[in-house]
Amino acid sequence: MSVAAGAAVGPPPGMRVRLSSNESPFGPSPAALEAATSTLSQAHRYPDDASAELRAAIAVDEGVTPERVAVGTGSAALLMDLIPQRCSGHDQPEVVAFERSFVVYRLAARNAGAAYVEVATGGPASGTEPGYTRDVEALLAAVTPRTRVVAIDNPANPTAAHVTGDALIHLARELPGHVTLLIDEAYHHFATGQLGYARVGELALAHEEVVVLTTFSKAHALAGMRVGALLGPPALVAATDGRRPRFNVAAAAQSAAVASLGDQDHLAATIRGTVEGRSRLSGGLHELGVAHSAGLGNFVTVELGRPAGPVVEAFAARGIGVRPLTPYGLEEQVRITVGTPAEVDAVLDAAPEVLATPG
Numbered sequence: 001m002s003v004a005a006g007a008a009v010g011p012p013p014g015m016r017v018r019l020s021s022n023e024s025p026f027g028p029s030p031a032a033l034e035a036a037t038s039t040l041s042q043a044h045r046y047p048d049d050a051s052a053e054l055r056a057a058i059a060v061d062e063g064v065t066p067e068r069v070a071v072g073t074g075s076a077a078l079l080m081d082l083i084p085q086r087c088s089g090h091d092q093p094e095v096v097a098f099e100r101s102f103v104v105y106r107l108a109a110r111n112a113g114a115a116y117v118e119v120a121t122g123g124p125a126s127g128t129e130p131g132y133t134r135d136v137e138a139l140l141a142a143v144t145p146r147t148r149v150v151a152i153d154n155p156a157n158p159t160a161a162h163v164t165g166d167a168l169i170h171l172a173r174e175l176p177g178h179v180t181l182l183i184d185e186a187y188h189h190f191a192t193g194q195l196g197y198a199r200v201g202e203l204a205l206a207h208e209e210v211v212v213l214t215t216f217s218k219a220h221a222l223a224g225m226r227v228g229a230l231l232g233p234p235a236l237v238a239a240t241d242g243r244r245p246r247f248n249v250a251a252a253a254q255s256a257a258v259a260s261l262g263d264q265d266h267l268a269a270t271i272r273g274t275v276e277g278r279s280r281l282s283g284g285l286h287e288l289g290v291a292h293s294a295g296l297g298n299f300v301t302v303e304l305g306r307p308a309g310p311v312v313e314a315f316a317a318r319g320i321g322v323r324p325l326t327p328y329g330l331e332e333q334v335r336i337t338v339g340t341p342a343e344v345d346a347v348l349d350a351a352p353e354v355l356a357t358p359g
């Protein structure tokens, strides 16, 4: 299933309740705001090109050494450097991912001149069963001598599916040595401890080249600052880092991210609020008999059983922006980000009318 590479990714303008871009509705840590604001007085200076303090803070947070950490203007920018770097110098490289994975894997493969190989998943959610289940055996079957990268968004956007820690252990054991295994943990904060999910860092995977992507855009609520991190073997991290533009992460963004890592109370409250909101949104949809995948991210993927366009418009008419998934080949689904308690209420209040199957 293909994703339209040129499709717009921004949120629809002017929505009262903006649930279309998997942002955190709880906002950044006050400490992050203060740090960014005070850094702005030095806006005439270039930022630290090496982002040394930020990389050190991420290293401490992740329990690794700083040479295993690179940072970028969002994890999307790191993907755009990493995938071409892994493909460079190889004949007819291939990037393997599950169908309907995060769109940037496709864009990065295109920039690398690589073939993008999509592996089928399970079908849509039905009843109380989540959809788009992922089988790592199918991924392994798609690997060839030309495969350079296997990329997994875990949990996945926009399908909300995930791969368990046990499945990752198996995948890493079976994956040939010439393949880089890329696990994108953008939503890990909302997944930890649930349904067999485990972060790579907890697993001691039996594969040389495993890289992990994380971001400050989701649980840290700094999407507008554009900060992401790449964790992996030092040589691979250095090779990817060598491709970034100089002075890539703005000074205010570096300060905000460091301060956000220091405010674990705010982070914990955001995670708690998101997981509670997800469960309430999912429960409300179940009560209405609306099939959906609640998954382990900060969003739910709703099955409409009819074209999404009029449903998106009906939500928009009530000031609620939700995400159509047509660019992912999902014509009859929408993705709804978990909002504040009041925003979840707004969705559930609108849902009986907006999601009712026309008679």
Ligand SMILES: Cc1ncc(COP(=O)(O)O)c(C=O)c1O
Residues within 6 Å of the ligand: 021, 022, 073, 074, 075, 076, 077, 102, 153, 154, 155, 156, 157, 184, 186, 214, 215, 216, 217, 223, 226, 227, 228
């Ligand atoms: C799975 C996944 N990875 C990475 C990102 C990119 O995040 P950013 O570039 O903001 O760090 C997103 C954003 O939605 C995502 O859903």
